[in-house]
Amino acid sequence: MTSIDVIVPCYNEEAVLGHFFEVCDGVLKGLAGYTYRFLFINDGSSDGTLAIMRKLAAAHPQVKYLSFSRNFGKESAMYAGFCYADADLVIVMDADLQHPPHMIPDMLRGIEEGYDCCAAMRSSREGESRIHSFFSRAFYRLNNRMSKIKLPQGAVDFRVMKKTMVDAILQLSEVERFSKGIFSWVGFDTKWYPYENIERAMGSSKWSFSGLFSYALDGITSFSTAPLRLVSGMGLVISLVAFIYILVTLIQTLLFGIDVPGYVTTLCAVLFLGGVIELSIGVLGEYLGHMYKESKHRPLFIVKDTNLADPRKREAES
Numbered sequence: 001m002t003s004i005d006v007i008v009p010c011y012n013e014e015a016v017l018g019h020f021f022e023v024c025d026g027v028l029k030g031l032a033g034y035t036y037r038f039l040f041i042n043d044g045s046s047d048g049t050l051a052i053m054r055k056l057a058a059a060h061p062q063v064k065y066l067s068f069s070r071n072f073g074k075e076s077a078m079y080a081g082f083c084y085a086d087a088d089l090v091i092v093m094d095a096d097l098q099h100p101p102h103m104i105p106d107m108l109r110g111i112e113e114g115y116d117c118c119a120a121m122r123s124s125r126e127g128e129s130r131i132h133s134f135f136s137r138a139f140y141r142l143n144n145r146m147s148k149i150k151l152p153q154g155a156v157d158f159r160v161m162k163k164t165m166v167d168a169i170l171q172l173s174e175v176e177r178f179s180k181g182i183f184s185w186v187g188f189d190t191k192w193y194p195y196e197n198i199e200r201a202m203g204s205s206k207w208s209f210s211g212l213f214s215y216a217l218d219g220i221t222s223f224s225t226a227p228l229r230l231v232s233g234m235g236l237v238i239s240l241v242a243f244i245y246i247l248v249t250l251i252q253t254l255l256f257g258i259d260v261p262g263y264v265t266t267l268c269a270v271l272f273l274g275g276v277i278e279l280s281i282g283v284l285g286e287y288l289g290h291m292y293k294e295s296k297h298r299p300l301f302i303v304k305d306t307n308l309a310d311p312r313k314r315e316a317e318s
Contacts, residue, residue: 004028004036006091007081009074013095014047021056021063024093024101031105037062039081039308040095044071050305057307067305075177076301078157082166084308090166092157099158100195107160107193116188119159121152123194149184152192159183159190175293175300231280238276 006024010017021038028036042050042065053065066080078092089111093099103120110118137153157179161169168186183190 001033001035002089003087004034004089004091005081005085005087006036006038006093007041007078007085008038008093008095009041009043009077009081010045010049010053010095011043011071011074011077012045012047012049014045014049014052016097017049017052017095018056020095020097021060023097024104025060025062027101027104031108034108037064037087039084040065041077041081042067043074043077044068064308065306066303066308069302069304072301075179078179079170079173079177080301080303082170085163085166088163090161090163092159092161094158098197099156103158103193103195104160110191110193111160111162113191114189115191116165117159117161117183117190118193119183119190120156120193120195122154122156122197149181151180151184154194155180155192162188164188173300175296175298177300227283227286231283234276235280238273 006028008020013020017040024038028034038056040053040056040063042053050065050067053063053067057063057065064084066084068077068080081092082090089108091104091107093101099120107118107120141153165186165188168188169182172182172186
């Protein structure tokens with residue numbers, strides 16, 4: 001029998017969690033040759049999410065849960081799930097049913113074919129706002145141009161992975177995590193499964209536009225130094241233009257004398273150069289911020305309550 005751990009990060013999913021379990025458990029029950037359990041990760045929810053997890057765990061032995069001491073974010077929740085998972089295969093999916101459970105059997109067949117990972121990707125963005133869709137597509141295009149780590153358009157976190165791939169992911173314990181990039185960085189053979197975008201079954205999205213923008217920025221700066229090179233290139237171009245302007249001004253002065261300096265020209269030059277300097281400092285600040293956070297070596301999550309054994313104790317006993 002092949003064992004499966006289903007990792008489900010949850011933040012204020014009280015409205016949908018019970019329904020998610022019924023749907024997903026029904027799909028997994030129909031699989032022959034597999035045993036499974038759920039690892040629900042309560043990421044500091046402020047509603048009744050934890051109470052529902054405890055209720056499900058009391059009624060179903062295949063339900064396990066972790067509850068953080070506060071909200072650490074979805075990336076930390078997924079990492080915690082990887083730390084506590086010990087099955088042959090690991091599934092990562094959201095609790096809002098936007099990751100279709102009915103795709104799991106097909107993805108498992110892909111693993112049986114020899115792939116290390118079977119992942120889902122949205123083939124459409126029906127139901128999303130136009131501005132959200134525009135910036136999402138722009139992010140994927142920009143990331144793939146600036147980074148060696150290529151992300152398929154519409155790639156999501158929903159995937160099935162072999163334990164060997166999960167162990168590789170756990171070796172990357174950085175604080176500023178961008179899992180889509182990490183999944184690609186570790187390599188392994190991946191088969192992609194397109195699906196039509198699905199709106200949330202219940203509740204509302206926890207992602208704001210500013211949160212998504214910050215997440216995208218972290219993704220680009222985590223796996224690419226292209227912004228730093230872009231700033232260096234801008235500095236070189238501006239220096240060359242300034243040098244040429246100095247030569248032209250010097251020649252004009254020698255030939256025609258000194259003209260009265262133009263107010264508009266001076267103002268435009270100062271504002272432009274000031275903007276470039278601020279942009280350069282901002283790009284450098286992003287990278288320095290990453291270094292600062294990593295240097296403190298703080299834990300990615302703190303578990304307050306769980307019905308699982310600590311994986312470190314499990315390893316010590318074995």
